[in-house]
Amino acid sequence: MTTRAKLTVYSALATTLAALCLTPLLTTKGWIAHAVLVVAVVAAVGAGLRRTPFYRWTVPIGQLLVLFVMLLLGFAASSAVFGGVVPGSESVRTLGRVLGQGFNDVRDYTIPAPPNPGLRLILVGAVGLIAVAVDTVAVTYRRSALAGLPLLALYSVGNGLAGDQGSWLWFATAATGYLVLLFAEGQDRVSRWGRIFRGADRGEGGGPGALGQSGRQVGVVALVLALLLPAFLPHWGSGLLHTGPGTASGRGGAGVSSLDPLVALTGALPSPRNVELFTYSAQSPSAGSTYLRTGALDAFDGGTWKRSSQETVPFTGTLPAPEGLGPVDAPEAKTEVLIGNRLDDAWLPMPYPARSVALRDNGAWQLDEDTASLIPAKEKAIKGLKYTVTGLDVQPTASGLRAAPATAPERIRSRYLAVPPGLPAVVQQTAVAKTKGATNPYDKMDALRAWFTGPEFTYDVTTRTDSGSDAMADFLARRRGFCVHFASTMAVMARILGVPSRVALGFTPGNTKGGNVYSVTDAMYHAWPELYFEGYGWLRFEPTPTRGVQPDYSDPVSSPATRPTTAPAPQPQATAPVQVPSSNPDCDAKLRRTGDCGDRRDTAAGAHEGFTLPSGKALAAMVVGLILFALLLVPMVWRALLRRRRLGAGGRRRPGGPGPDGLTDAQVLAAWDELIDSAWDLGIPPDESRTPRAAARRIAETGELDEDSAAAAGRVALATERVLYARSAQIGEPLAADVRTARDGLRARLGRRERLRAVLLPPSSAQLRWRVSDALLTARLTAGSAVGRAVGAVTGPVRRVLTRRRPRGGSGGDAKS
Known part of the structure; x- marks a missing residue:
């Protein structure tokens, strides 16, 4: 391997090892694989460009262009054309929106932050830029020592942000990568220096091999001392970049986890592993249709749903009285929950409305009083947790909701009716059109629910994951999306129609395990709108087709006056085509209501299909793989053809x-x-x-x-x-x-x-590269000469005219004298 090839590999390795210090910044580590791929591609592009006759300064420009394309494909593929393979103008705008959302998340979240697209884009893009800088300095311009500056910047920012979650291991890996890069360049310099001053005598102790060995020893000793010396030095207080195990949030002063349930939901829905997260047991008759809510987001800024207030208070065991719930005759319901080891960071799942929660350590949780949500204040506070929730089993009727006051209190309306400016007009127009003829809030909301769960919409987790205004308009146009789109759009439409709303997140009812015990998996992550009705408080509605369970009050049949007698009353979930009764003996009533029977039927049907065409991305990956394979075969094929031409074959x-x-x-x-x-x-x-x-x-x-x-x-x-x-x-x-x-x-x-x-x-295939380089150089020189002749042909007459008009100094001076 040549020195330049070694420097290319070691530069990429140094950047990758330094980037490991960024892993504590997010709650998941999957993004680092994307960053490593970006580093590898940047290094490969640089190696290829350096083998061409182009100028050295064009190499980092080419690497930056490739990095930009990779970010477009990685974070804005939904807006690309030709099956998501070729980025377009919309991809650039989408990437800008994702980046802007990432900067907002940097401001809003503490460490570790949720792995939403904006934050992953910032991290992967930063690693890619550092990779370009290191490769340019160390390989293109052969200044490996200066490459330590961008590596130091990457390590300092990452370790500084990680705070106490940083580790000496990150310093060791980053320093090792930098030392290996220095050794690679130093070995080449020392060997050339040794040949000049020591001739052929390279076996003595003073040769370059000895110098290289000494350099490695010095580097290893320095690294070991840097790791061990701090253990014997006194510790100082918090420095400029030091942070604690979380940012104090609210009036309680305890660190609050930054894990956003909406981010966890959008990250888990596209590829659920169907692993059990927790189980719960309840004696309530409605246990099989109980949603376990983790939290609610009440502020929509046109880009995403968030908590309007980040303030929390220490949890004391009791929850505030349910907002807006009047004196109703609702029995108490106790739910026992056992969290497994696969759920590390999450807000506490519990039925709504709840009165109290019996936890083993109240100090590990903070209470959001506005949404009655419990947020972890300690790392892995929920893992393996067992707790009991005491709540109310509120069962309103459609007739009661229709008779509820149409106007909510001012404190509710001012907070939960706010709609951001710049909302696409199609959202308001559609909301008004689909509720035409409804005379009260309940009928309007039920009309929206029936429309969303009807045959016009399709549940699809492959659509774009954001819930902003643009995505909302796209969702209404394509009529495809998953629960976040349905919940977000219905909540915004409810506000437009004067019904206070927010987006709740959590889990749909679990699968029964017998004995009133239910199992909840990651495939049951869900989002739904909560709508406010005076006297009943916040009630869930289910607009997502084929997912979740419709509450009884969503069935207008429960009230004899819910519809005019001239129109037939719809049956619950009748609009969802997959929720018809199933002949499958394994499909009970609860599975039919949640839509899981439909999934099983679709799976069974798919098993009989003989052949399906691969997706556009799969075809593109196959084409790219074939191209790379063909490129790998070029040296062998060229060498075989050259040998055949030189020696003859086949009797010719x-x-x-x-x-x-x-x-x-x-x-x-x-x-x-x-x-x-x-x-x-x-x-x-x-x-x-x-x-x-x-x-x-x-x-x-x-x-x-x-x-x-x-x-x-x-x-x-x-x-x-x-x-x-x-x-x-x-x-x-x-x-x-x-x-x-x-x-x-x-x-x-x-x-x-x-x-x-x-x-x-075959090494002799390097001649092919030389020929290509010579051809490119000749073409460049020829093109330059042609351009020069063309420029001369255009400017020549002008220069000749100016030359004729220029006065001759000698003759003019003589005439005057």
């Missing part, structure tokens, strides 16, 4: 092959070139300073050829010298057989790996 007359009139000079030289290239492929590089006979003797000695193979190489060399030096060569015997004999002799001394490398990646 070719250079170096048999013929009735002897061999021409070109045929002899072609055979000699093939012998030299064959030796090069098998580990003996050419030496152009030698005569043909000396070169053949070197090949025979280095390659340890037997007598026949050495004689064959000698005959080819003798024929070549006759062509080069004799007045008339007159070579009558073909040389192709001699070249093959010598080549077989060289192959005999090598192992299987060396022979395979000589076939797949």
